[in-house]
Amino acid sequence: MQEPKGPLAGLRVLDLTRVLAGPTCTQMLGDLGAEIIKIERPEAGDDTRGFAPPFIPNTKESAYFVGVNRNKKSVTLDLAKPEGQALVLRLLEHCDILAENFKVGALAKYGLGYEQLKDRFPKLIYCSITGFGQTGPYAPRPGYDALIQAMGGVMSLTGEPGGSPQKVGVPVADLFAGLYGCIGILAALNHRNATGQGQQIDIGMLDTHVAWLANQGMNYLATGENPPRLGNQHPNISPYQEFPTRDGYLILAVGNDPTFERFCKAFGLEQMLSDPRFATNASRVQNRDLVTATLTPTMRSKTTAEWIEALEALKIGCGPINTLEQVFADPHVQAREMVLEMQHGSGQTVKVIANPVKLSATPPSYRSAPPVLGEHTQEVLSGLLGMSEAELAGLKAKGITGG
Known part of the structure; x- marks a missing residue:
């Protein structure tokens, strides 16, 4: 893995996220130069490793996982065991940011909740991404993209007039939550640079969904009337x-x-x-x-x-x-270099969608392909924590770091 470079080079993120919203957030940070240490469950890993087919050709990796996990180091740790929790605490001594999307209160059971960490790590920026945020009557509920699209109103706006409600064809509720999480982290970093203080960022998918209702949300607030489904027509412009x-x-x-x-x-x-x-x-x-x-x-x-x-x-x-075939063949998309190839740990070359942020002085960097499960466990624990081969073997034997 190449040395991190970019506007966030020198920052280190402990990534306890999985599936899409959280990994979208941390991949953006990684593309901008931060070092991302992705903690995964031994043997199973991130749920999306199993979201297949399709797989990346000639690998065991799902296309879904590969799409949001480049520039990350995969470390397998069992957080349910005290030894795994202790290792997370040791890693946090070397990290600037913790990103997580566990259910509300779940990490507190492991001694890793924000309230448990903030005094020990006063500079830590702790980003929590959940379905409904840390407070409110729905806070304990799990969040899923289609569920949030339904509850957040966009499904009532999407579809043909007189037809059934439709979700958007890509998981926009997850993606927006991840991007808002990244924005929150960048704001918190600026605050920490000025004051030396960390803080928690509370991202609820339903909140972010309501925020991006945009003109349609404002149309309702201005009239008190639910906007109808208009198919592909614009609610405020014609034709x-x-x-x-x-x-x-x-x-x-x-x-x-x-x-x-x-x-x-x-x-x-x-x-x-x-x-x-x-x-x-x-x-x-x-x-x-x-x-x-x-x-x-x-x-x-x-x-x-x-x-x-x-x-x-x-x-x-x-x-x-x-069609997507036409999108990726489009000369403008190609000129903007929106697809790139990376060398994967399997030995295969994988195609991924590039970062769209074009920075003139510090552009996104593509240092490593999405990792094989546990690919960097030994590297991180020995290099960052100074653990010996015997200690690593002991963790493996106990199932703390997996096979």
Whole structure:
């Protein structure tokens, strides 16, 4: 593993997270240069190691696990045993940040709760990511992405009008919680740099979900009315949706009235400009079904490629609805280097999705592929804690560090 570099180089994170929200947070920290020591259960490891198929070709690693665990060192420790808990405490003497997504109160049973650690480690930044946060009536409940999407309202907004509620096709509740956790850690680091004080960061997936309801949440607060499901239409802009073309579909994004005027004049729809039902964005939103019905015959007159060429020439927002094969083949995605290859501990080369944060002076670094379970146990315990081979063998024999 290469030496850490980047804006967070020199920081060390004890990562007690698993599945997606927590690992998303810690992978971002790792990409930015922090050293991540990922603690996993002996033999089983992170749950997502078993979230397969698909596996990465020619390995035993799930694609799911590989997606959010690069730049991490895997150390197997049994936290349920006193010896494992003692080793965590020793590791914390060398760490700046602890990230965890155990159920509320679970780590306290092992003597590893924030209240138990804050006096011993006053500079420690302790990030807890749970389904519902550390307080409130739902705090003891487990959190799952689909559950949070349902309870947080986005499923009521997603789907075709009159159809059933739909979750988003990727686990956005987990991902947002992880990213908000990372933001909280960065803020806490800045505070610690100024004061020398650590603190706990309490991230609830439902909280973060409510926060990113964004314009739709504000639409409700402004009106007291539940926004309806609109399929691919925009609640506040029209036309801003998918349209059928001669050979497929296209997203058309007309963001304001001057753009709508330019669109209409270019494609023989001037009559819409003099019609009060279409003259302003507000009137078009009120008559969105009529807007769709009026524009659809015109949109069917060209292929998707023809529309993109014509609309881009007029600087009107548009784009194809790509499959993932088309996404990763897209020349812009490739130019932005959003896929990279890393040498995995299995000996195979694995493809992973790159970090999207582009920093001019301290860009993300890709030092090591997602680890094989327990790959770095000996390295960390001997190198960081100075444990001898005999001590390591004893831990292994007791099942503290696994096979």
